[in-house]
Amino acid sequence: MANSSNGARTWAALLDPAPEVLSGLRHGRCVWAACGWSWDAVVIAPLQRxxxxxxxxxxxLDGGHTVIADHARHELIVxxxxxxxAVLDGVQGVRVxxxxxxxxxxxxxxxxxxxxxxxGPHDTEAEDEQLIDPARLKAALLAVDTRHLAEAETIEHAFAE
Incomplete structure (x- = not known):
């Protein structure tokens, strides 16, 4: 279960797979899929970000958006x-x-x-609703980056005093 400290379910809580998930990953399988026909993929590093x-x-979390974790490379794919x-051009740690x-x-x-x-994707006729808007994704990534930068500056100032 992916829960935050206040009990709400979060994506960030999915960073480390539960033991039963890890067991399933050892015996799972995957296939190659061609991008650019029904969807494009965005690879975001690191996974936590x-x-x-x-x-x-x-x-x-249950919205049917296709979200994949590459735990080996620590990347998220949406x-x-x-x-x-193209709206994501210039965003560090992102490739389309x-x-x-x-x-x-x-x-x-x-x-x-x-x-x-x-x-995983849901079998619905509204496939477009399962795709993530890249402009909103860019804004969210920049918000996360800004928050991390502010936290780093706070820590730096604490050590400087």
């Missing part, structure tokens, strides 16, 4: 509408996978350690 950005948006990734690229995606169950479902 991406999860915090999803909490900023806020995205419902789906966005095709051809919309579009047409001509493939992405390793979980195949059933949990997936694997390099491609694990945090939230």
């Amino acid at each position: 991406g999860l915090e950005a999803l909490d900023v948006l806020p995205l419902d 789906y966005i509408p095709c051809g919309t990734g 996978l579009g047409q001509g690229t493939d992405l390793l995606v979980p195949a059933g169950g949990y997936g694997t350690f390099v491609a694990a479902w945090l939230s």
Whole structure:
């Protein structure tokens, strides 16, 4: 269960998989999927930063948004509408996978350690609603980065005194 200190479910709490999930990842499988046809993918590093950005948006954990964790590379992968990734140009630690690229995606169950479902797509007719708006994602990532910078400056000033 992904809970914050106040009991609310959060994306950030999914950073470290539960033991039963880890066991499932050891025996899971994944497949290659072509990007750029139904969706593009955004890869965010590090994983914790991406999860915090999803909490900023806020995205419902059960909302059917496709969210994949690559625990080996410590990256988060989310789906966005095709051809919309240019808005993320210049955002550090982010890369967009579009047409001509493939992405390793979980195949059933949990997936694997390099491609694990945090939230899988729902079978609905409203596939566009499952895709994350890249402009909102950019704003959320910048908010997370700003907060982390402010925290670092506070710590730096505390040691300087």
